[in-house]
Amino acid sequence: MKSFKGQYLGAALRSFVRALHQSEAVLRQILRNHGLERIDEEQWYDLNTARSIYYTVGAQVGERSLHGVGLQMIDAAQFPPGIDDIRAVLQSLDAAYRMNCRGPEIGAIICELEGDHTASVTFATPFPCALTRGILQGCARKFAPDALIEHSREGCVDRNGPSCCFHVEW
Incomplete structure (x- = not known):
């Protein structure tokens, strides 16, 4: 499994x-279980601690709850200003990730627009x-309620x- 090193912002966590x-x-x-009493939105946490918390939520509460955590991320985490449509939000995902995660080995989110109404997001x-x-x-x-999102078979x-790739159509 790929090694990651960095920190994760409490606001996102x-x-x-x-x-x-x-x-x-x-x-x-x-x-x-993670040595914490609470999450401070202003504090940076070890990336492996954040990762472990999310995997623990999935294991103990279920993937549906973990999915629900992700659904709320657009309102919890920092995003760049000026996002007003689905193309902009998809193209901003890596920038938003870097606003909430920092360090030498944090990975990336890659968006490739494939057409006027389709994109691939890795x-x-x-x-x-x-x-x-x-x-x-x-x-x-938030921006295209009828969008279709499919996980790649690869x-x-x-x-x-090493990654999850999604096809998005709106």
């Missing part, structure tokens, strides 16, 4: 706190597929692949 707000006991347990990041799929769907839902980080 708090998306899992918001998603699990009704499961206070589970939330406290996950934080405690998440070569340390995070689980359900989370990245949720992030992508949350971004699309590779998946959950199956030890």
Whole structure:
């Protein structure tokens, strides 16, 4: 598995706190198991800790909940200003990722526009597929509610692949 080194902004990490707000006991347990009492939105956390938290949410609460965390990311994490349509949000994903994740080996998000209403988005990041799929769907839902998102048949980080690639059509 690819090695990642860096830090992750608490504002983005708090998306899992918001998603699990009704499961206070589970939330406290996950934080405690990672040596934390709470998530400070202004603080930077070790990337491996953030990664472990997201994988723990998936394992203990389920991929559906982890997907829900990703859906909320557009409202929780920092994004560049001036985003007003789906093309802009897709093209800004790597910049947004770098606003919330920093370090020498953090991976990348690559968007290739394929036509007027299609794009390919590759998440070569340390995070689980359900989370990245949720992030992508949350971004699309905000600007193109009827967008269709399909996971490529080639590779998946959950199956030890280097990335997850999605085809987006709107």
